[in-house]
Amino acid sequence: MSPAGSSRWSPTTEQLMILEELYRSGIRTPSASQIQQITTHLSLYGRIEGKNVFYWFQNHKARDRQKLRRKLSKQLQLQQQLQVHHCQINPDITNHYVGTFGYTPRPSTQDFPFFNSPTLLFQGGAANTSEQALNCTWNVHNPQSNVVEKEEVTCYNYDPSTLVDVNNQASSCCTSRPLKTLDLFPLTTTRITEDCTTPPNQP
Amino acid sequence: MSPAGSSRWSPTTEQLMILEELYRSGIRTPSASQIQQITTHLSLYGRIEGKNVFYWFQNHKARDRQKLRRKLSKQLQLQQQLQVHHCQINPDITNHYVGTFGYTPRPSTQDFPFFNSPTLLFQGGAANTSEQALNCTWNVHNPQSNVVEKEEVTCYNYDPSTLVDVNNQASSCCTSRPLKTLDLFPLTTTRITEDCTTPPNQP
DNA sequence: GCAAATTAATGATTTATTCAAG
């Protein structure tokens, strides 16, 4: 029932492994061109579209946060219960990091990360593809405790300096900078890791 | 400062008028092909991309809801104040429509309304353009009162029956159905209305 | 009048919810 009109994409084992590997390596919100690269690569292992990749990262990130929040909230409940009995263990734990809710990393992207309008194809595109890896932190806010957990992450974001009005001189492929092609798929194309024994999920 | 590298789109007066007209006519979440049509048309009046149209509708809809919610909450506050004095005016108004929070209209779309993956361009697209107007209601939930206001709206949505795997037989332009080209821009191309005298804003 | 400083609108992104397929 796979090739026929099955309504939603379901990743093959290999696709899933690669996606998780990329996620582990730090990718959270891939840019449009990253999505394209990943999609092209993953289509070697089965039918896939860009939006699948986009949604996968979106959901995976969100559900990771959710998991972490639940874990924290459970820990906190435990601690609070302990405080009821003991009354003086860590009285100030809820007072740290309060104030910066939500997310911090927004490096003033000018490119648009996910939306490619249908007409963009006919308008010259002007998608400056020079990107740059960038370290940034991620805050996870626990609504029950107002605790914000910092989670260090390597985001790949856009270079603000490439905002120049690229008309047609973009065809000269080498600008002044080294043209860093981010190593999504270094050289080894198929071999992922040796351990293929991890079960799909473990509750 | 318009043609140079100004970072964000700002609609011309004509573009704005057309967008608002379309919104008034009932369009809330235009499909990909609708976005394309609108964009093509609006580009007669200035630089514009599909994502601008997409974001415009998204924001306009959201801020309409927001405005409505605030109005309702004010009304409710007034009524509650009255109840303090009068104590029996509409005691059950807060008990209706509770339960269905958020949005209801999800006509099981198989097409994707806004996301066009970068790779879709190279995968044959398969954008089945046959659409169908569809009446659906819109619920506006007031968090302060748990009242859900119904707002009747005409959404243009996707025909689920066109989910067949359109390979190349799509070039024969006439399928069995009448091929309803939704009348976004009927015939009059440039003339909007006669009244161009309304001031930009009136507080 | 007219810029600098503030404020209000609104374009653009990201996160949170929700629905439903498997």
Added chain:
DNA sequence: CTTGAATAAATCATTAATTTGC
């Protein structure tokens, strides 16, 4: 129950109005 897909809500960031001091 897990998770792909879609939409709503919250937030950020830039531009336009508006105010203010001169």
